[in-house]
Amino acid sequence: MKNITGELIKTKDALKKLLPSEDILTFDFISEKGMQFCVVFADPITDKELLGEQVVRALLDYDGKPTAAEVGAKLTSPEMKTETALDILALEILSGNPVLLFAGMDAAIIVGTKKVFTRAIAEPSTDVAVKGPREGFIEDVKTNTSLVRRRFKTGELKIEFLEVGRRSKTAVALCYLEGTSTEQVVKEVRKKINDIDIDIIPDSSYLTHFLSSRPYSLVKQVGTTEKPDIFCAKLAEGRVGLIVDGSPIALTVPYLLVEDFQSSEDYFVPTYRATFTRVLRLFALLVAIYLPAFYVAAQLFKLQLFPVKLLLTISGAIRDLPFTPSLEMLLVLLVLEILNEASIRMPKYVGMALSVVGALVLGETAVSAGFVSTPAIIIIAFSGIGLYAVPNLIEQTSVVRLAMLLVAGSVGTYGIILATGFMILYLVTTDNFGAPLVAPFSPVVGRDLRDSIVKYNLGSLQKRPKSLKSPNKRRLK
Amino acid sequence: MKRISSRQLYFFLACIAPVGKLLFLPTQLANSARNDLLFPMLASYLVQAGAIFCVLLLAKRKMNLYELLENTFGGIAAKILISIFALFLFYATLVPLLEQRLFVQNVFYDTLPSLIVFAPYYIFAAYVISKPLSSHGRVWDILAPLSVFGFLGILVLSVGSADFGALLPIGAGGIRGFLRGTMSATNWFFDASIALTLLGKFDYGKGMAWKGALFYLAGGVGVLTFLATFYGIFQETALHQLFAFSQTSQYFSGVTVLGRIDYLFIFALALVMAFYCILPAQAGVDCLLQAYGKPRYLPTVFSVLVTGTLFIISLTLDYRFSEVLEVISGTMFWIFPIFTVMLPILCLLLRRKRREKA
Numbered sequence: 001m002k003n004i005t006g007e008l009i010k011t012k013d014a015l016k017k018l019l020p021s022e023d024i025l026t027f028d029f030i031s032e033k034g035m036q037f038c039v040v041f042a043d044p045i046t047d048k049e050l051l052g053e054q055v056v057r058a059l060l061d062y063d064g065k066p067t068a069a070e071v072g073a074k075l076t077s078p079e080m081k082t083e084t085a086l087d088i089l090a091l092e093i094l095s096g097n098p099v100l101l102f103a104g105m106d107a108a109i110i111v112g113t114k115k116v117f118t119r120a121i122a123e124p125s126t127d128v129a130v131k132g133p134r135e136g137f138i139e140d141v142k143t144n145t146s147l148v149r150r151r152f153k154t155g156e157l158k159i160e161f162l163e164v165g166r167r168s169k170t171a172v173a174l175c176y177l178e179g180t181s182t183e184q185v186v187k188e189v190r191k192k193i194n195d196i197d198i199d200i201i202p203d204s205s206y207l208t209h210f211l212s213s214r215p216y217s218l219v220k221q222v223g224t225t226e227k228p229d230i231f232c233a234k235l236a237e238g239r240v241g242l243i244v245d246g247s248p249i250a251l252t253v254p255y256l257l258v259e260d261f262q263s264s265e266d267y268f269v270p271t272y273r274a275t276f277t278r279v280l281r282l283f284a285l286l287v288a289i290y291l292p293a294f295y296v297a298a299q300l301f302k303l304q305l306f307p308v309k310l311l312l313t314i315s316g317a318i319r320d321l322p323f324t325p326s327l328e329m330l331l332v333l334l335v336l337e338i339l340n341e342a343s344i345r346m347p348k349y350v351g352m353a354l355s356v357v358g359a360l361v362l363g364e365t366a367v368s369a370g371f372v373s374t375p376a377i378i379i380i381a382f383s384g385i386g387l388y389a390v391p392n393l394i395e396q397t398s399v400v401r402l403a404m405l406l407v408a409g410s411v412g413t414y415g416i417i418l419a420t421g422f423m424i425l426y427l428v429t430t431d432n433f434g435a436p437l438v439a440p441f442s443p444v445v446g447r448d449l450r451d452s453i454v455k456y457n458l459g460s461l462q463k464r465p466k467s468l469k470s471p472n473k474r475r476l477k
Numbered sequence: 478m479k480r481i482s483s484r485q486l487y488f489f490l491a492c493i494a495p496v497g498k499l500l501f502l503p504t505q506l507a508n509s510a511r512n513d514l515l516f517p518m519l520a521s522y523l524v525q526a527g528a529i530f531c532v533l534l535l536a537k538r539k540m541n542l543y544e545l546l547e548n549t550f551g552g553i554a555a556k557i558l559i560s561i562f563a564l565f566l567f568y569a570t571l572v573p574l575l576e577q578r579l580f581v582q583n584v585f586y587d588t589l590p591s592l593i594v595f596a597p598y599y600i601f602a603a604y605v606i607s608k609p610l611s612s613h614g615r616v617w618d619i620l621a622p623l624s625v626f627g628f629l630g631i632l633v634l635s636v637g638s639a640d641f642g643a644l645l646p647i648g649a650g651g652i653r654g655f656l657r658g659t660m661s662a663t664n665w666f667f668d669a670s671i672a673l674t675l676l677g678k679f680d681y682g683k684g685m686a687w688k689g690a691l692f693y694l695a696g697g698v699g700v701l702t703f704l705a706t707f708y709g710i711f712q713e714t715a716l717h718q719l720f721a722f723s724q725t726s727q728y729f730s731g732v733t734v735l736g737r738i739d740y741l742f743i744f745a746l747a748l749v750m751a752f753y754c755i756l757p758a759q760a761g762v763d764c765l766l767q768a769y770g771k772p773r774y775l776p777t778v779f780s781v782l783v784t785g786t787l788f789i790i791s792l793t794l795d796y797r798f799s800e801v802l803e804v805i806s807g808t809m810f811w812i813f814p815i816f817t818v819m820l821p822i823l824c825l826l827l828r829r830k831r832r833e834k835a
Contacts (some may be wrong), residue, residue: 301586307734
């Protein structure tokens with residue numbers, strides 16, 4: 001690794017050689033006493049106003065020795081450090097921190113005047129709460145860690161900054177509560193992050209692949225949240241969190257499946273209401289997955305499953321349909337998925353038109369034209385709504401729903417039972433960072449059941465979840 | 478390796494094992510012992526509970542079955558013995574598998590479906606067998622509440638239609654009927670053998686042997702209650718009612734309004750049974766793995782071989798279930814008591830201390 005020399009011109013040229021891009025600028029100035037300075041900075045990501053104020057203005061009347069210590073003492077920036085290695089200086093420039101060079105220097109000074117482009121902290125659209133905090137993470141890692149720090153006024157909160165990505169050098173903040181998170185998990189996460197050898201990390205979702213014990217699995221193995229209050233609550237339970245620069249979605253491990261049936265609001269409403277909504281979410285999810293499949297299986301293989309009057313209604317509705325029940329359901333499901341995908345991507349002003357097209361043109365007209373039956377549309381509508389009751393599992397459950405539908409259409413109800421069996425065995429044999437995915441249901445952890453589908457009041461939740469194996473067991477005294 | 482907890486073991490004994498006895502066995506017992514069908518079942522349960530008590534006592538020695546045998550007889554003899562035991566377990570899989578296939582074909586489809594509808598079960602079985610036997614502990618955690626839900630649901634819907642007076646007079650079938658019933662039930666009672674293969678996968682806790690036997694008997698009480706309800710509903714025609722647990726609840730008065738809601742409970746029990754039926758085969762594979770080591774590919778190879786063989790056998794015996802049953806629970810009935818009752822008792826006589834390995 002090459003180091004700087006005392007000669008200003010040579011060092012400046014060496015840096016320019018390392019960073020030949022046109023957006024890397026240099027600014028030379030001479031103090032009133034004749035001492036030469038040069039600032040090398042990345043134009044788009046450096047706060048030039050701050051640079052002028054804290055560096056240039058401060059040095060205009062400099063008359064001291066050309067040493068980093070003395071020059072540094074004159075600067076008014078709260079963030080600065082000295083460095084001699086050219087590679088590191090180049091990296092700092094690329095991160096938005098200008099480098100101050102001067103004639104006869106022993107070390108260059110890096111000044112923290114990075115320009116940060118951030119949006120305002122807002123409520124995340126995917127996790128809206130009627131009661132409770134409304135803050136959401138944004139794309140800036142520093143802002144996000146500050147939101148976490150604000151909630152933990154203790155030295156036990158450790159935030160380690162790691163770097164991932166050969167080219168992007170993305171900052172990843174590893175957050176945990178010392179003495180509450182399992183040391184083993186912290187070590188494992190740190191190792192997994194450090195072992196990642198990829199060119200860029202555009203979003204935190206890239207990291208989930210590297211953190212999962214079964215990377216190709218359909219099942220989610222890393223917890224996600226956009227809300228700092230949830231993130232902090234998870235840290236307080238003994239989990240380890242990761243905030244990635246450029247992503248508003250923070251990650252937490254170990255992940256338990258039951259997490260996604262809990263919402264932050266459950267902790268701000270009466271316990272009976274929280275329990276009711278959690279049961280409702282589970283029921284909605286089961287309806288979303290199984291209802292279309294059982295409807296098709298019953299039509300094809302076991303009509304007895306319908307009550308007689310319902311059977312008569314259904315048989316009337318499907319009498320002249322050109323498609324088989326499974327094909328009909330598959331088509332309606334496909335239309336729903338397309339509408340869903342299109343409505344997310346398309347501009348908002350077209351969204352209204354799409355709703356009209358989806359609900360009236362496709363729905364109403366398809367029924368009256370005899371392509372699909374009304375019961376099929378009702379079933380899929382139920383299923384579609386049910387899916388969104390647990391928004392964090394949509395990616396997984398929509399695929400499972402499709403698979404169940406295919407199995408039901410080909411093998412019938414027994415196929416659905418076997419597919420469920422597959423799912424159970426797969427889920428119960430998946431562990432993540434030492435925690436069983438389906439805990440506290442399998443293995444049954446009695447204490448943790450108090451905050452699972454059932455929600456006890458806060459006074460009964462004296463200890464942290466046993467499944468997470470936190471060394472600090474008690475949270476309420 | 479994941480360990481099986483004592484709770485999971487009790488769940489298996491009390492909630493999972495009884496499910497296998499609710500399908501064809503009630504019909505078989507009604508055929509052999511008529512209204513005395515409870516007594517052969519009770520006798521079988523008591524004997525099996527005794528065997529389970531012995532097996533759980535063996536857990537104190539902290540060795541798996543192969544190590545127990547090797548400790549007394551040496552490596553080669555132990556390998557031979559455990560291979561014979563594994564063969565027995567594969568043999569024990571046959572009846573539950575065939576009865577399940579018939580149950581699926583008859584209960585889940587309005588018309589007789591093609592053979593292909595049961596074929597996915599073999600893929601499922603291969604997947605289950607390829608997993609370690611100890612992973613079943615966690616499966617039992619999920620299946621136990623499902624089993625209770627299914628069983629209680631069916632019982633609640635059925636019990637109103639039963640006339641328990643049909644079980645009287647006691648002893649009408651005579652000792653001959655009792656013996657015939659007990660004999661014909663032997664092939665449904667292999668739970669002690671399963672427990673034998675679980676040795677070394679769970680830790681012995683204080684009073685575990687008693688508790689295990691009592692939990693098993695608690696499951697037995699459930700089965701006896703169901704049996705009484707079954708006979709109370711069908712009475713003299715019970716011997717013609719195949720797949721008992723899918724039959725009893727259909728006379729519930731709400732069915733006309735709500736449809737066959739009892740299917741919800743039948744589905745729950747069918748899911749439990751899907752796991753239970755393949756358990757002996759998986760236990761057999763586990764025995765072989767205990768004896769012949771555990772290279773990574775071996776469980777997959779064994780699972781494909783075993784399920785492939787079972788698939789071919791079940792295809793060959795497609796319409797021969799009654800003949801198979803006649804051989805297994807008639808002519809060859811003595812095989813089961815040897816491996817499920819005598820073997821656990823004899824295992825108690827095996828050497829206690831570990832032999833020093835040269």
